[in-house]
Amino acid sequence: MQLSIDAAEKQGVSVLGLSGKLVAGEECDTLRAQIRNLLVSDKKSILLNMGGVTRVDSTGIGMLVESVIYTTKQGGELKLANLPRLITNILNTHRLLQAFDIYTSEDEALAAFKRPAKEPAA
Numbered sequence: 001m002q003l004s005i006d007a008a009e010k011q012g013v014s015v016l017g018l019s020g021k022l023v024a025g026e027e028c029d030t031l032r033a034q035i036r037n038l039l040v041s042d043k044k045s046i047l048l049n050m051g052g053v054t055r056v057d058s059t060g061i062g063m064l065v066e067s068v069i070y071t072t073k074q075g076g077e078l079k080l081a082n083l084p085r086l087i088t089n090i091l092n093t094h095r096l097l098q099a100f101d102i103y104t105s106e107d108e109a110l111a112a113f114k115r116p117a118k119e120p121a122a
Helices: 026-040 058-073 085-093 105-115
Strands: 004-010 013-022 047-058 077-081 101-103
Touching: 004 026, 013 026, 013 058, 013 105, 026 047, 026 058, 047 058, 047 085, 047 105, 058 077, 058 085, 077 105, 101 105
Parallel strands: 013 047, 047 077, 077 101
Antiparallel strands: 004 013
């Protein structure tokens, strides 16, 4: 099963529901392009609902890291929700969990976009 991306707008957040394989090739290229198109369209709040992802390879993990860095540099926020155990284990093994804002549900992640930014310590 190739990667399927179900795009929706919820509460002012661009939600990309992912299903299938997040692997090298067309799958990663398509997701990368979709994220960049959202940013170019000034849609800076992006949520990747990973609940339907069945397989990921090193290119897929790299693309996720690249996407969160690129989104942040463009003044946006990228959050992940519903990570399958497989992806959580890979990110944990490679000490990458802290690179992402990860939520157990889409609703929890959507609510996190509404929270005000933390005030800098005085």
